[in-house]
Amino acid sequence: MTPSRSEPLTCETALERLDAAWLDPLPEEPVDADLLAAREHLQECSACWVKWEASRAADQRIAEVMQSVSVPTSLREQLLTQTVADATRVGHERKLHRRAWWVSVTAMLLVSFAGGSWLWQALQPRRVSMQLLCDQTPLTSVELTKVSDLSELPPLPATWSRVKGLRVPEPPCWFTPPKTRDAVGWFIFELKTGRAPAIRGVLLVIRQANVSDPPAELIARPSWSGYTQRGGKPASVAGWSERGVVYLCFVPGEPAALESVLRATAPTSA
Ligand SMILES: [Zn+2]
Incomplete structure (x- = not known):
């Protein structure tokens, strides 16, 4: 009708x-x-x-x-x-x-x-590749957010707290890689050994589940190594996994400075 x-x-x-x-x-x-x-x-x-x-x-x-x-x-x-x-x-x-x-x-x-x-x-959460982290991680904290709740950060590498002369001079930050949702822990570290000038670098701390190609578990030395540039200056990078967490260690300059950090923090020497 x-x-x-x-x-x-x-x-x-x-x-x-x-x-x-x-x-x-x-x-x-x-x-x-x-x-x-x-x-x-x-x-x-x-x-x-x-x-x-x-x-x-x-x-x-x-x-x-x-x-x-x-x-x-x-x-x-x-x-x-x-x-x-x-x-x-x-x-x-x-x-x-x-x-x-x-x-x-x-x-x-x-x-x-x-x-x-x-x-x-x-x-699934979007996972990041080691290469993307290597290429995109900032090496200064200028534009990063300070971590307010330290309990949310994945732990630092097991040996790092036992190394003399290694310290974290600035509060840790969060870095959110492009095209991802989850923030990554970002630390400045400083290593002073003997009379040599202190070595400064950045340690990235990210849960293994958020990395698409996590490197092998650390035994003696990191299995992943890379090289990147920031502002035309080189930085050497090493990556490894430890108990479900992936670490990327950035040290500006040639690999020798990074090697010093890796030697000082290696499981066999700590
Ligand atoms: Zn009506």
Whole structure:
């Protein structure tokens, strides 16, 4: 039964009609009299207006969530085909509501990938590579956040607290590598041995689970070594794992200074 213009829609009918229409109508979708009447009802009935806005906001949130997750191309194509099919059906039969469509798409996403690696990976924290840490770690604390709760930091290497002449002259900081969520502990250290000038460097402390390619466990000496530059000046880097934590030790200059630090802090010498 199609209500005539003189016969106002009930709230329920108006909302049903609006819900069955697309937010952006298909080119061939006719805007018929009862859809127009439903829209008019919305302008005049504040109760329906509030409900309608709330449901639009909910749809928008679902859309944003779906857009923020990267979907493999093959699935995107599959979804597109499905969407066109649904849209055609809605256009002709006006039975499948937009809400039902969203629910079916979301359910399909979850069902298709619940057992696969894609969803699992999408939910994992982003892990960083040793090379990225080597390239991106700042060697001054200028733009870093000071650590306010020291208990949140992973521990320093086991031998470091036992080495004479090794100290941490500044409060530790947090460094958040690009494209990651989790902050990494960042320490300045200073090693003074004998009469030689003190060696200053940076020690990065990060949980092993957050590193995509953690180096081997430290036995005698670090298994990972690298080289980087800051402001045109070289820095030597060594990396190792210890009890679930990855350490990267940066010492500006040629590898000799870094070697002195590694010798002083090696498990065999401490
Ligand atoms: Zn109403």
